[in-house]
Amino acid sequence: MSSVQIEKLKHTFETIQKELSKAVIGQNEVVEHVLVSMLCNSNALLESYPGLGKTLLIKSIADVLELDFKRIQCTPDLMPSDIIGTEIIDESTGKRVFKFQKGPVFTNILLADEINRATPKTQSALLEAMQEKQVTAAGKTHELDQPFFVLATQNPIEQEGTYPLPEAQTDRFLLKILVTYPPEEDEYTIVNQYTKGSSEKLRKILGKNSLLALQRFTRQVPIANDLTKHVIKLVALTRSEKEYIEFGASPRASIGLVLAAKARALMQGRAHVSAEDIRTMAYPILRHRIILNFEAERKGLTTDKMIEELLKKVKI
Amino acid sequence: MRDEFRKALREIHTVRSIADIFDVIIESIFVFLAIYLFLSLINLYREFAVFPTLIYLAFRAWKVLTEKNLYAVEREHPELKERLRTAADTLHHDNIIVSKLRLSIIKTLRSVKVSSFFHFKELLKKLGYITGISFVIIMVGVYNIQIIDMEGFIGGGWIGLKESLLKGHIADSLLGSSIDSINDDFAMNNLNNVNTLRLQQESMADSLPEDLFNTKSFEETLEKKKRIYIRNYFSKVRNY
Numbered sequence: 001m002s003s004v005q006i007e008k009l010k011h012t013f014e015t016i017q018k019e020l021s022k023a024v025i026g027q028n029e030v031v032e033h034v035l036v037s038m039l040c041n042s043n044a045l046l047e048s049y050p051g052l053g054k055t056l057l058i059k060s061i062a063d064v065l066e067l068d069f070k071r072i073q074c075t076p077d078l079m080p081s082d083i084i085g086t087e088i089i090d091e092s093t094g095k096r097v098f099k100f101q102k103g104p105v106f107t108n109i110l111l112a113d114e115i116n117r118a119t120p121k122t123q124s125a126l127l128e129a130m131q132e133k134q135v136t137a138a139g140k141t142h143e144l145d146q147p148f149f150v151l152a153t154q155n156p157i158e159q160e161g162t163y164p165l166p167e168a169q170t171d172r173f174l175l176k177i178l179v180t181y182p183p184e185e186d187e188y189t190i191v192n193q194y195t196k197g198s199s200e201k202l203r204k205i206l207g208k209n210s211l212l213a214l215q216r217f218t219r220q221v222p223i224a225n226d227l228t229k230h231v232i233k234l235v236a237l238t239r240s241e242k243e244y245i246e247f248g249a250s251p252r253a254s255i256g257l258v259l260a261a262k263a264r265a266l267m268q269g270r271a272h273v274s275a276e277d278i279r280t281m282a283y284p285i286l287r288h289r290i291i292l293n294f295e296a297e298r299k300g301l302t303t304d305k306m307i308e309e310l311l312k313k314v315k316i
Numbered sequence: 317m318r319d320e321f322r323k324a325l326r327e328i329h330t331v332r333s334i335a336d337i338f339d340v341i342i343e344s345i346f347v348f349l350a351i352y353l354f355l356s357l358i359n360l361y362r363e364f365a366v367f368p369t370l371i372y373l374a375f376r377a378w379k380v381l382t383e384k385n386l387y388a389v390e391r392e393h394p395e396l397k398e399r400l401r402t403a404a405d406t407l408h409h410d411n412i413i414v415s416k417l418r419l420s421i422i423k424t425l426r427s428v429k430v431s432s433f434f435h436f437k438e439l440l441k442k443l444g445y446i447t448g449i450s451f452v453i454i455m456v457g458v459y460n461i462q463i464i465d466m467e468g469f470i471g472g473g474w475i476g477l478k479e480s481l482l483k484g485h486i487a488d489s490l491l492g493s494s495i496d497s498i499n500d501d502f503a504m505n506n507l508n509n510v511n512t513l514r515l516q517q518e519s520m521a522d523s524l525p526e527d528l529f530n531t532k533s534f535e536e537t538l539e540k541k542k543r544i545y546i547r548n549y550f551s552k553v554r555n556y
Contacts, residue, residue, distance in 0.1 A: 006413065006416055217412075217413060220411040220412065220413045220414070221413055222402050222403070222405070222406040222409060222413065222414050222417060223402060223405075223406075224398060224401040224402040224404075224405050225401075225405040226401065226405075227398075227402075271399075271413050271414075271416050271417040271420065272398055272399050272402040272403070272417055273398075273402065274397075274398050275398065
């Protein structure tokens with residue numbers, strides 16, 4: 001990869017975004033953050049009210065990146081074995097033997113739709129897959145395909161019939177991406193596009209191997225020491241700021257923020273991390289790792305507002 | 317590529333440090349002159365202007381030398397923003413992306429002129445201030461302009477005392493009763509010396525010839541005729 005090719009990456013990712021925009025109108029920031037998560041070889045949680053195109057977005061990304069894609073619709077009666085797989089009796093060889101029937105987790109992109117509608121037990125079943133990129137069934141460990149991402153969607157927890165994700169599981173999502181309502185002009189385009197009846201087929205831009213190579217390059221992007229120190233200071237501040245924060249972020253958030261900033265830099269065709277990368281990625285990295293206290297709720301503070309305040313304090 | 321970048325980095329540090337120190341020296345000269353002028357106007361030990369100047373010089377030099385030069389370079393050359401620091405911090409890393417970063421920085425640095433590290437406009441402005449303040453100081457000295465006489469107000473202090481002692485005009489108000497007593501003692505001693513001499517002369521008068529205490533020479537006591545006669549006699553003896 002020459003310097004020219006690094007700069008070309010910006011063009012590649014712009015092409016991906018352009019291609020995705022055929023299916024997903026607007027939501028450029030959401031697309032960017034999902035791609036960041038993929039370059040970091042991590043998982044992302046998308047949160048929004050129903051009907052904002054979360055599932056469509058993830059499916060479109062899988063198409064453009066030529067990745068296998070499976071979807072599980074999380075419901076209260078979904079069992080862990082429905083995700084991981086189960087042992088079945090195989091009689092095809094003439095003998096009755098147990099055979100592992102792979103579940104939908106054996107794919108490149110697993111869309112766990114409305115994850116907060118599944119029971120905590122089922123949600124926890126995804127933990128090992130998300131963190132270790134492997135699953136264990138009947139005492140046997142099975143490696144998952146590479147690359148592997150869990151892209152989960154959830155409706156805001158104020159909605160009825162939902163189970164808040166356990167903190168341990170929330171922390172395993174690198175990013176929490178908020179999908180907001182589209183502006184009026186975007187909604188106009190959406191309505192026009194989806195009432196015509198024909199949808200454009202998406203081109204494949206990147207292959208599986210290219211994505212794996214980009215994941216390796218992401219970790220090689222250098223970052224200045226003072227920027228790393230700022231990241232650590234920011235994350236530490238979430239733990240020491242007791243006035244409005246009940247629980248702060250763990251060092252995993254520091255790792256995630258540096259990594260996400262590196263991925264964003266690579267997507268922008270830069271061979272170094274900038275302060276802007278950190279400022280931008282701080283929101284999706286920290287918003288699900290900060291738990292505000294009652295005082296903050298009373299004052300109507302949101303986690304994003306809190307992150308904004310912390311960024312001002314750290315002066316990145 | 318790494319060695320080339322390391323060399324470029326060293327060059328930046330050296331040039332930047334020289335530029336900074338030069339700047340600090342110019343500023344310190346200005347600070348000295350400003351304080352000197354102020355002290356001249358209030359007539360308070362002008363030579364003391366050197367102490368705050370030295371403190372200023374030390375503080376500023378320490379600050380500019382400990383400040384990360386690269387920050388300053390990035391401020392002046394936005395095209396290097398964050399890249400230069402990142403490359404400097406990852407000097408010991410070696411991977412394809414870091415190498416590309418170094419290469420791109422070296423390319424950028426080639427277009428950066430050494431003169432860009434010296435702010436000539438700022439420098440000229442500071443030299444202008446120095447010239448101006450020097451002129452004012454000369455004028456203040458020539459016309460002996462003072463707003464207040466602090467030295468006189470606080471009584472001269474130790475330097476004033478030293479100068480007065482050297483010049484030999486000690487004001488009584490300055491030295492107070494202590495110098496009065498010294499003066500009294502001095503006058504008394506002088507008087508005592510005169511008296512002692514007179515008494516000694518009187519006591520010795522009995523035992524020594526009277527003409528010993530005469531203020532005239534022996535020749536002056538002779539008549540004029542006798543003096544001429546004696547002089548002629550000795551002239552003849554010499555010629556003989």
